[in-house]
Amino acid sequence: MxxxxxxxxxxxxxxxxxxxxxxxxxxxxxxxxxxxxxxxxxxxxxxxxxxxxxxxxxxxxxxxxxxxxxxxxxxxxxxxxxxxxxxxxxxxxxxxxxxxxxxxxxxxxxxxxxxxxxxxxxxxxxxxxxxxxxxxxxxxxxxxxxxxxxxxxxxxxxxxxxxxxxxxxxxxxxxxxxxxxxxxxxxxxxxxxxxxxxxxxxxxxxxITWNDLSYSLAPNSTGIISGVSTAEPGAAKVLFASLLFGAGIANPGVDGYIADPARLPGCPNYVPYMCNAIAEAVVTGDIGPQVVSELRASSVSSFVDRINIPVLLAQGQQDTLFDLNEATATYDALKDRGVDAKMIWHSWGHSHLAAAPG
Known part of the structure; x- marks a missing residue:
């Protein structure tokens, strides 16, 4: 699946x-x-x-x-x-x-x-x-x-x-x-x-989740503001982004769109900026400031100061979508605020889910 x-x-x-x-x-x-x-x-x-x-x-x-x-x-x-x-x-x-x-x-x-x-x-x-x-x-x-x-x-x-x-x-x-x-x-x-x-x-x-989606989908190792967030995005992960985008559009199926026609106008099954984001990434190879802002709004890097409960992070070593840097950035931000946080690294991840036990 x-x-x-x-x-x-x-x-x-x-x-x-x-x-x-x-x-x-x-x-x-x-x-x-x-x-x-x-x-x-x-x-x-x-x-x-x-x-x-x-x-x-x-x-x-x-x-x-x-x-x-x-x-x-x-x-x-x-x-x-x-x-x-x-x-x-x-x-x-x-x-x-x-x-x-x-x-x-x-x-x-x-x-x-x-x-x-x-x-x-x-x-x-x-x-x-x-x-x-x-x-x-x-x-x-x-x-x-x-x-x-x-x-x-x-x-x-x-x-x-x-x-x-x-x-x-x-x-x-x-x-x-x-x-x-x-x-x-x-x-x-x-x-x-x-x-x-x-x-x-x-x-x-x-x-196996993200800290900053703008880093996840267009990583840059220079100009770091904090954690993994950078002043300028890097090259877009066009393959990952395209696969994810296509899966989201297809997920409701014909019956889903008929049952909930409000999903179809604008950007099908996505909030409007996502169609612009994928077009920008595919055509230019990177993403602009508006897309970065929208992606960060859905990222814990933007609201980590509102997380005040115990957190156990688990991140995969074989993961080129959400890498170890993302979990580390979240862990450090939580610990800096005194939040009870722990972190586990395991061998599998998005790039090798078949290696996971079970």
């Missing part, structure tokens, strides 16, 4: 390390000796963008271990797909988590896998805000989840997740689940976007 997916066994291992370190111990499954669970396909009504003026329907699947309920709640794990994928990619990982006592929700990011609206490259104002509303659902808020795509059959308020009374700014909070996020590549970038807008999220584990 096309898409830059994190290998599931690694995901399970690092999530388990972090949630245990934070005291997210799974509940005793006395009524579920075989680690059984139930799952439910759900559709979420979310509003994103300036003044929350853009409605989107997000598709995902919820996993709840047997024996976990309001009287015996568990912590939750939220995850989404890599670029070109869908919520289905993370189902095996969440099945494993559910068997070990965690509530899990996997969903398709905006523009992918049955979810409406356009791809915004994990923009905090769009993808981050959408993820925040899923956090509210995990925290028990009603009126977000439905069992039908027409959004006419509400799903009951979720009561199976441990609740916190204050967020990570110390402010009193409501609908605040004990929740961590995991995922890789595009599913790693969303975690920073979500954490930057929602202090209720407790920890994130971004894997």
């Amino acid at each position: 096309y898409g830059f997916q994190v290998r599931r066994r690694i995901a399970i291992s690092v999530v388990t390390l972090v949630v245990c370190a934070l005291g997210f111990s799974p509940p005793a499954l006395a009524d579920s000796p075989n680690g059984s669970y139930s799952s439910q396909l759900l559709y979420f009504s979310v509003d994103v963008g300036p003044e929350l003026s853009t409605p989107c329907t997000v598709v995902g699947e919820l996993f709840v271990p047997d024996g976990v309920d309001a009287d015996n709640p568990a912590p939750a794990i939220l995850t989404t797909n890599g670029f070109g994928g869908s919520y289905k990619d993370q189902i095996p990982a969440l099945q494993n988590f559910a068997e070990n006592g965690y509530v899990g929700l996997t969903y398709s990011g905006l523009g992918f896998g049955g979810t409406s609206c356009k791809i915004t490259l994990d923009s905090p104002a769009y993808d981050g805000v959408a993820a925040s509303q899923l956090v509210s659902f995990l925290g028990g808020q009603e009126g977000i989840a439905f069992t039908d795509q027409a959004l006419t059959q509400p799903y009951p308020a979720l009561t199976a997740v441990v609740q916190d009374s204050v967020d990570h700014t110390g402010a009193p909070s409501t609908n605040d689940p004990r929740v961590g996020m995991t995922g890789g590549s595009y599913g790693g970038g969303i975690q920073f976007a979500a954490a930057s807008v929602d202090p209720r999220i407790d920890t994130i584990i971004p894997m």
